Amino acid sequence: EDQVTQSPEALRLQEGESSSLNCSYTVSGLRGLFWYRQDPGKGPEFLFTLYSAGEEKEKERLKATLTKKESFLHITAPKPEDSATYLCAVYNDYKLSFGAGTTVTVRA
Amino acid sequence: DAEITQSPRHKITETGRQVTLACHQTWNHNNMFWYRQDLGHGLRLIHYSYGVQDTNKGEVSDGYSVSRSNTEDLPLTLESAASSQTSVYFCASSGLTSGRADTQYFGPGTRLTVL
Numbered sequence: 001e002d003q004v005t006q007s008p009e010a011l012r013l014q015e016g017e018s019s020s021l022n023c024s025y026t027v028s029g030l031r032g033l034f035w036y037r038q039d040p041g042k043g044p045e046f047l048f049t050l051y052s053a054g055e056e057k058e059k060e061r062l063k064a065t066l067t068k069k070e071s072f073l074h075i076t077a078p079k080p081e082d083s084a085t086y087l088c089a090v091y092n093d094y095k096l097s098f099g100a101g102t103t104v105t106v107r108a
Numbered sequence: 109d110a111e112i113t114q115s116p117r118h119k120i121t122e123t124g125r126q127v128t129l130a131c132h133q134t135w136n137h138n139n140m141f142w143y144r145q146d147l148g149h150g151l152r153l154i155h156y157s158y159g160v161q162d163t164n165k166g167e168v169s170d171g172y173s174v175s176r177s178n179t180e181d182l183p184l185t186l187e188s189a190a191s192s193q194t195s196v197y198f199c200a201s202s203g204l205t206s207g208r209a210d211t212q213y214f215g216p217g218t219r220l221t222v223l
Binding site: 095096 | 156
């Protein structure tokens with residue numbers, strides 16, 4: 001059974017204070033690892049897909065990396081608008097298995 | 109622009125009533141999914157469909173059903189609503205891309221309260 005664990009559950013940052021979110025996974029044959037952003041009262045919004053260990057993707061202040069056992073979402077010099085819940089999911093057999101998410105709060 | 113919509117956005121019902129949540133997508137995607145989201149559990153898969161007339165059970169399918177009569181819609185029915193089904197429900201869709209993990213795009217969600 002696929003398992004996805006995200007840490008920490010919550011992260012409070014000062015504006016400009018860089019940090020990283022962790023997503024560890026166990027899956028039989030990773031076909032892809034997804035990162036989504038979710039704002040309160042809204043549906044998850046797609047950020048990145050990573051397919052193989054060593055792969056990295058960037059979007060504005062966000063950078064996602066992937067190893068054989070975990071993925072990191074690095075937030076560089078965050079701004080208050082980066083406050084959201086970040087969800088990680090592994091893809092297998094056309095389905096996604098999600099972690100519980102990390103809620104990031106960035107204070108001005 | 110293509111999109112995925114859900115209705116209603118909020119619903120309050122009573123225990124034992126049948127409830128249907130609508131999901132409509134204009135992406136022309138073959139795959140559609142229903143999830144529920146509860147604090148501490150993340151998103152859990154209820155049912156999914158890979159095309160017209162195809163439906164499959166997810167990890168938390170008890171008490172729910174779906175039917176797929178066209179490409180655009182996948183309604184979710186709660187046969188006899190229970191308080192344990194109070195949750196936020198999300199619909200998602202994805203296209204077929206051979207050999208690669210296809211991205212799921214999510215709707216805005218329906219908040220269901222069962223009293």
